[in-house]
Amino acid sequence: MARNISFAMTTGQFRQQTKFVTRRNGWKFLKCGDVLNGCVKCMGLKPGEKIERLGRIVVVDVRPEPLQCLIDWPIYGRTEAILEGFPEMYGHEFAAMFIKHMGxxxxxxxxxxQFEYLEE
Structure with missing residues (x-):
């Protein structure tokens, strides 16, 4: 059974398949080839609420990385913001938003x- 992964803040990007990278606290156990169920919300569901699945993805690259990389290498940061589903942002803006929401x-x-979408 595939593990669920939440895309609560980027549900639109996931649905439009404009997001190809996500950053997480933890998730160090993942490896290339793992299949995940993208969901709107996986935790903190109220009684009666059900998990809303968005689609399946396969991990194609996984590695540890500090957000500082997005600032130190501006071209890389800009590219990563786009891959994260935020084409209007630069790396430093994405890093600031991530820290604001994730600490x-x-x-x-x-x-x-990094992932690819699987056809249902």
């Missing part, structure tokens, strides 16, 4: 997960 700082190691 930590620029040097905190995150798990960068």
């Amino acid at each position: 930590g700082d620029l040097d905190t190691e995150r798990t960068r997960i």
Whole structure:
């Protein structure tokens, strides 16, 4: 059974398949080839709420990486913001948004997960 992964903040990007990278706190156990169920929300469901699945994805690259990389290498940061589903942002803007919502700082190691969409 595939593990669920939430895309609560990027549901639109997932549905439009404009998101190809996600960063997570934890998730260090993932490896290339793992299949995941993208969901709107996986945790904190109220009684009676059900998981809404968005689609299946397969991990094609996974590695630890601090957000500082998005700032130190501006072209890389811009490219990563686009892959994260935020084409209007630059790396430093994406890093600031990520920290605001997920905590930590620029040097905190995150798990960068690159994926492809699987056809249903």
